Amino acid sequence: MDLNLVYIASGALLNALILGIWKPWGSGYAGEKGRNFARKEDLSEILSEVRAVTAAQKAVEAKLSGDLWHHQMRWNQKKEIYGALIHSLQELLISLSELSADTQTLNYMNNSPNINTFTPEHKRKAFDKVTTAFQKTTQSKLLFINAFSLSVIFNSDESNQLLSDYKDSWVEFDILNEKLDAWADFERDKLHRLWPQLIQCAKRDLGVAPLGQAT
Numbered sequence: 001m002d003l004n005l006v007y008i009a010s011g012a013l014l015n016a017l018i019l020g021i022w023k024p025w026g027s028g029y030a031g032e033k034g035r036n037f038a039r040k041e042d043l044s045e046i047l048s049e050v051r052a053v054t055a056a057q058k059a060v061e062a063k064l065s066g067d068l069w070h071h072q073m074r075w076n077q078k079k080e081i082y083g084a085l086i087h088s089l090q091e092l093l094i095s096l097s098e099l100s101a102d103t104q105t106l107n108y109m110n111n112s113p114n115i116n117t118f119t120p121e122h123k124r125k126a127f128d129k130v131t132t133a134f135q136k137t138t139q140s141k142l143l144f145i146n147a148f149s150l151s152v153i154f155n156s157d158e159s160n161q162l163l164s165d166y167k168d169s170w171v172e173f174d175i176l177n178e179k180l181d182a183w184a185d186f187e188r189d190k191l192h193r194l195w196p197q198l199i200q201c202a203k204r205d206l207g208v209a210p211l212g213q214a215t
Helices: 003-110 120-154 157-168 180-206
Strands: none
Touching: 003 120, 003 180, 120 157, 120 180, 157 180
């Protein structure tokens, strides 16, 4: 027997066996490795999308937070301004009422038929009360003007127009042609008419619903 032929035949058979075993195992390994690689690529793509969505969500949240803060800041400012306006007008209403009453008292003293009823000291004190009430009226108007100057910046056009019209209606007291008590009553009546309109403007501007209604 030719040993070379035996060696050749044996080698061919061994190669065939090795290829037969390796081919299915190798192809299976290669396929599994390919699937793992594909899964990793899919996972990376998903993670990238998640990171993009998260970044967009954070940007939206930041914008909403900023808008909310800005809205709250403006609302707080409006509330403080309306508080200052109402306080100044309350003081003005009180001072006008005092001015009217004190002036009528002084006029009564001065025009009393019995000159001995009221002493000069009584009249001096009554005059001082009139002077004090008039000064309080002036101070209250200055407080209103200060609050109104801020209202023009922050509050609604409706409210500012109402307050501007009221301010323009002010009439300075004419000491030569007017009675002080009549002037005080005239200014007080205008303030009484302004009051409910201002309250309604403030409610609309601040988003305050009437009782029993949701905002």
